[in-house]
Structure formats: C-alpha cells, structure tokens
Amino acid sequence: MKAREILGLAAIDSERxxxxxxVKGFIIDLEKRSIVALEVSGGFLSSSKVLPFNNIKALEQDVVMVPSAHSFINRRDLGFTGLTDRLTGRQVLTEDGRRLGDVRDYSFDVQSGDITTITFGVDKEVLGGLWKTAGDEYEISASYIKTLGENIIVDNSVPEETGMNKAA
Incomplete structure (x- = not known):
C-alpha cells in the first residue's frame, strides 16, 4: 500500500x-526499513497520538481499525535513535554519487510495515531553469536500497533497471 493513500484516513476504535x-504521518525505523507507528491527529486543539504498527487491527483503503482508544502510546516510548517521520523529499543517490531524484512516495507491507518500494521523481527545469516542473517518476524495489538515511543510497544498476538512461 502507498504511504500517501493512508494519510488522512480515519482511525476507528473497533470496540466502540x-x-x-x-492519520497525519508515519514513524519509520531507518535501520529496519519499516514503519513502526502511525501518527494520528488528536483533533482540534489536542496533540497527536502515536499508534504502534503492531497495534493496528486492520489497515484498509477506507479506515485504520484500532482495537481501542488505549492502543496509543507516547512518542518517547518508541525511543529516538534511528527514527524519522519523513522519507519524502530525501535525495536518491546511486552508490557512486549520481543524484537520481527525490523520494515522492513509498509502499509498505500492511501486515509488517516493511517498506517494499520507493517512488522517486526527477524534476525538469523549464525556461532555462526559471522553475521546475514534476518530471518522470520511477518506482524501485526496496531490494535496490543500500542505505536508508538522510539520503537514500541505491544500487548503481537502478538507472539502467528503471530505464532512466534511455529517457535522458
């Protein structure tokens, strides 16, 4: 399932x-390459709540089912090391340093939270660089990812595998 498809879905207490x-965001463990929690808005004038991924009863196209309102935890209970709330916008680079684009979306397994694909885009300059427009998008399997960190480092074969070299 694509990450952007989950944003805005209602979290529903299946007990009541x-x-x-x-859902307003994700908490991602960079080392495990997995979503470990969803950030759920608390409504008007209340703070966000954190729903551990393993506390999700069902995750579908329409709603996120939660066992009960007691399924949420404090953000600090997850720890801070190796966690991020954002992958989109990060640079995608090959192992030899070629910049391929920026992450626009990613997919994950709805049972485990494991990231399965990354979608990155290549912006195109228009009118001699006066502005950029959204260019081509490429989706790659997580198996091509070498490092998931401040930047996403992928295998050198990605440009050839995705057909980027032919498009250039």
Missing amino acids: GDALGS
Whole structure:
C-alpha cells in the first residue's frame, strides 16, 4: 500500500466505533526499513497520538481499525535513535554519487510495515531553469536500497533497471 493513500484516513476504535482522529504521518525505523507507528491527529486543539504498527487491527483503503482508544502510546516510548517521520523529499543517490531524484512516495507491507518500494521523481527545469516542473517518476524495489538515511543510497544498476538512461 502507498504511504500517501493512508494519510488522512480515519482511525476507528473497533470496540466502540468511535473516530479517534486521522492519520497525519508515519514513524519509520531507518535501520529496519519499516514503519513502526502511525501518527494520528488528536483533533482540534489536542496533540497527536502515536499508534504502534503492531497495534493496528486492520489497515484498509477506507479506515485504520484500532482495537481501542488505549492502543496509543507516547512518542518517547518508541525511543529516538534511528527514527524519522519523513522519507519524502530525501535525495536518491546511486552508490557512486549520481543524484537520481527525490523520494515522492513509498509502499509498505500492511501486515509488517516493511517498506517494499520507493517512488522517486526527477524534476525538469523549464525556461532555462526559471522553475521546475514534476518530471518522470520511477518506482524501485526496496531490494535496490543500500542505505536508508538522510539520503537514500541505491544500487548503481537502478538507472539502467528503471530505464532512466534511455529517457535522458
């Protein structure tokens, strides 16, 4: 499932049927390459709540089912090392340093939270660089990812495998 498809979905308490908020983000473990929690908005004038991925009862196209309102934890309970709340916008580079583009989206396994694909885009300059427009997008399997960190480092074969070399 694509990450952007989850944003905005309602989190529903399956015990009581109450809406508990809506998904506003993800907490990702960079080392495990996995979503470890969802950040759920608390509604007007209340803080966000953190829903550990393993506390999700069901994750579908329409809603996120939560066992109960007690399924949430404090953000600090996850720890801080190796966690991020954002992959989109990070640079995608090959092992030899070629910049391929920026992450626009990613997919994950709805059972485990493991990241399965990364979608990155190549911006195109228009009118001699006066502005950029969204160019081509490429989706690669997580198996091509060598490093998931401040930048995403991928195998040198990605440009050839995706057909980027032919498009250039």
